[in-house]
Amino acid sequence: MKMESVVVALLVGLVMGGGVGAVAKSSCPLPADILPCLCFDDDPLGLVMDCSGVQNEPELAKSFTANFTTPDFYELRIIHDPMNLNQSLHILEKSTFGEATFQRVNITGTQIITIDGYAFDKSKLTLTVLSLDWNKIEQFSFGSLARYTSLIALHLAHNNLRHIPQLVSPVLKFLDVTGNRPLVIEQEAFAETPSLEQIILSHTSQEKLKRGLFTELRQMDVLDFSDNNLKEVEDGVIVIPNASMTVLNLSNNEITTVHHDAIVGLASNALLSLAKNEITQLQQLHWQHIFDQLKLPYGLIDLSENPLLCGCEIAWIVLNDDYRNLFTDTTKCVNGEMVIFLDPLMYTTLCRPFV
Secondary structure, three states: HHHHHHHHHHHHHHHHHHHOOOOOOOOOHHHHHOOOOEEEEEEEEEEEEEOOOOOOOOHHHHOOOOOOOEEEEEEEEEEEOOOOOOOOOOOOOOOOOOOOOOEEEEEEEOOEEEEEEOOOOHOOOOOOOEEOOOOOOOOHHHHHHOOOOOOOOEEEEOOOOEOOOOOEEEEEOEEOOOOOOOOEEEOOOOOOOOOEEEOOOOOOOOOOOOOOOOOOOOOOOOOEEOOOOOOOOOOOEEEEOOOOOOEEEEEOOOOOEEEOEEOOEEEEEEEEOOOOOOOOOOOHHHHHHHHHHHOOOOOOOEOOOOOOOOOOHHHHHHHOHHHHHHOOOOEEEOOEEHHOOOOOHHHHOOOHHHH
């Protein structure tokens, strides 16, 4: 009987302990020690600290003075209602998060104006996604990016930033600064970010693009300049070294003219959107190089809601099936006729001087 008891006790120990040599899982601190923050285990990802209940920085900092079994968290969340002025979290200090490290940070809807350049420094080796959308941020330490060796995504949409200086990061892949306006982008802003694949600059009051801004971005995939104040796309302003760009969004601007060699680096299956602009003419000199970068059946050009003139000046498009069929079915002439259904025979007959 004694031997049976020993076996039973051993089996129970193995079950409870996870087996011989099992490593104990990290656990949350005592709930009372971190209030108003909450901690839970988002298995298998790791521990999550949800501090959406904090009202101000001292309260937030106090939660991170608790006795943690581990300082390593998968995610920090602070989700506030921007209309609730009782939530007065205005700043993140160097010491706010103590020794805690995070892989992901999501802070949304707060009254934060300033973030110290060292606020997340304990996470410089672990942080992969920093999401700070819909706050009041006026100052962000872009100069600190070089220290973050794993940071691949930076979300700063809908804040009060006014300036994008030169960024330095060998690993950053995604940058979103939508809704920060007016936003000045330095000429060398992306010269030291070779891994960037997506840049979202929508709704940032851009009036003119700088030449050579993207010439170092060999992996560029998505570039979004929608909802700005652009009036023309000059030669050399969107030049990508490789034909890697699958989405170029220039919709909802005031563009009347796209110049020769303005856009270089479209992938053959790219979507080029110039919808909701003021384009009337598709001159062969300026546009043919764009058409030649795209291939059917996946390449697309969207010129919907432009006052396109579809006279003999576009015969060079209509008489080339590969060019004409690149248009979306929403791209229409000023008279409402769909470009893809324009009759090549009619253009051959009526437009001999242009053919």
